[in-house]
Amino acid sequence: MHDFALHRPRSLSEATAQFTSGGEAAYLAGGHTLIPAMKSRLRMPDALVDLSGLGLAGIARDADRLWIGAMTRHADVAAGAAAIPALACLAAGIGDAQVRNRGTLGGSVANNDPAADYPAAVLALDAVIETDRATHAADDFFQGMFATALADGEIITRIGFAIPQAAAYAKFRHPASRYAIVGVFVARFAGESTDAWRVAVTGAGPGVFRWTDAEAALAAGRDGPAMPADDLNSDIHAGADYRAHLCGVMLKQAVANLA
Numbered sequence: 001m002h003d004f005a006l007h008r009p010r011s012l013s014e015a016t017a018q019f020t021s022g023g024e025a026a027y028l029a030g031g032h033t034l035i036p037a038m039k040s041r042l043r044m045p046d047a048l049v050d051l052s053g054l055g056l057a058g059i060a061r062d063a064d065r066l067w068i069g070a071m072t073r074h075a076d077v078a079a080g081a082a083a084i085p086a087l088a089c090l091a092a093g094i095g096d097a098q099v100r101n102r103g104t105l106g107g108s109v110a111n112n113d114p115a116a117d118y119p120a121a122v123l124a125l126d127a128v129i130e131t132d133r134a135t136h137a138a139d140d141f142f143q144g145m146f147a148t149a150l151a152d153g154e155i156i157t158r159i160g161f162a163i164p165q166a167a168a169y170a171k172f173r174h175p176a177s178r179y180a181i182v183g184v185f186v187a188r189f190a191g192e193s194t195d196a197w198r199v200a201v202t203g204a205g206p207g208v209f210r211w212t213d214a215e216a217a218l219a220a221g222r223d224g225p226a227m228p229a230d231d232l233n234s235d236i237h238a239g240a241d242y243r244a245h246l247c248g249v250m251l252k253q254a255v256a257n258l259a
């Protein structure tokens, strides 16, 4: 591994100052994406800024939203997100026990892996992503494979998930890593209009996206539409046609689980 400095800041301002103190820096959360990338030299930061001393872990609820701190580990979301059972279930299905006991919500959302689970929940639950300097709406946050609206050095502090009337997540998982080959998150909010439904798909394309045709079909009480395969991923795990088929199957499963 490339040599690097390790900083352990005690405040957000100290963290951002250390991030810009010279050379390439990276924030360290659970390390379950960053450390493997460093071991394989895909990333070679000169400094790691550890976010664990900033008090960014914890779960709280207000009238409309469930707020989860960026450093909250997947296992703690699985145990503590009772206000949104679908979110707790999603967290319980990430990776294995080691990953769930180290990996964090903020790390997953900042990383925006196209097969990660949380981005589907963030988008379908119309979440807001709070940082040390801004509040981002979920619809504007994810910008394609591993790309987000975060500026260089910006730190996610907490994420506020709108509490739905009902929600469910269905994932066809990779049997080894348990990343989503396709995952579909369905959320129903109060009201009768199309806005009452939000459906987000992960794993299928180059980044998480809303499936607006499915939202319109659910609002009208129709069966889910077919997913076009045109822009979907083809790789050693699954072809685009198969992923398109899985989108329909996962949508049906999620809708069945809403009840």
Ligand SMILES: Cc1cc2nc3c(=O)[nH]c(=O)nc-3n(C[C@H](O)[C@H](O)[C@H](O)COP(=O)(O)OP(=O)(O)OC[C@H]3O[C@@H](n4cnc5c(N)ncnc54)[C@H](O)[C@@H]3O)c2cc1C
Pocket (backbone or CB within 6 Å): 026, 027, 028, 029, 030, 031, 032, 033, 034, 035, 051, 070, 071, 093, 094, 095, 096, 099, 102, 103, 104, 105, 106, 107, 108, 110, 111, 113, 115, 116, 117, 118, 154, 155, 156, 157, 177, 178, 179, 180
């Ligand atoms: C074997 C294995 C299986 C996995 N299976 C799954 C799975 O089934 N589903 C799934 O969704 N994920 C899976 N993951 C990924 C896992 O969820 C990681 O925890 C997650 O991708 C990154 O979170 P982290 O806390 O480990 O972040 P880190 O690895 O520490 O950081 C990841 C990136 O985010 C940045 N970052 C971290 N926190 C912040 C913050 N608060 N603000 C701004 N930037 C930040 C870091 O600088 C880095 O660039 C798996 C990982 C492994 C190793």
